Amino acid sequence: MELINIKGTDDTPNVILDKDNAKFEISGRSLPEDVNMFYEPILEWIDSYAEAPCEKTEFNFKLEYFNTASSKVILDILLKFEEIVENGHEVLINWHYHEEEEDMLEAGEEYADIVEIPFEYIAYTD
Numbered sequence: 001m002e003l004i005n006i007k008g009t010d011d012t013p014n015v016i017l018d019k020d021n022a023k024f025e026i027s028g029r030s031l032p033e034d035v036n037m038f039y040e041p042i043l044e045w046i047d048s049y050a051e052a053p054c055e056k057t058e059f060n061f062k063l064e065y066f067n068t069a070s071s072k073v074i075l076d077i078l079l080k081f082e083e084i085v086e087n088g089h090e091v092l093i094n095w096h097y098h099e100e101e102e103d104m105l106e107a108g109e110e111y112a113d114i115v116e117i118p119f120e121y122i123a124y125t126d
Helices: 035-051 068-086 102-114
Strands: 004-006 014-018 023-030 056-066 090-098 119-124
Touching (some): 004 035, 014 035, 023 068, 035 068, 056 068, 068 090
Parallel strands (some): 090 119
Antiparallel strands (some): 004 014, 014 023
């Protein structure tokens, strides 16, 4: 599979989707002007990945901030990974949040309530 490696900006997150090295991460800030245009290739990549996923997938979300439009796409991403779980593969979501950002922890907990995927919450400091 082709590697996706998008360098983040002030408005868009870093995205690494690397099946060969089992590295899956979205980090930084997500408030793209056109959320659908930004995330469309990512969602398409995950659809392709779902056809032949790794035995175990650990997906890291390390978002400092995301807007409402991005929150919908994050849910779409999680729902795609839930389908991978339903097809008998192991998926773990590592939800990283700054220890002083309770809102980001709560956002992760809300997603965990919606999807049937194990979540680990990882606090970090600067």
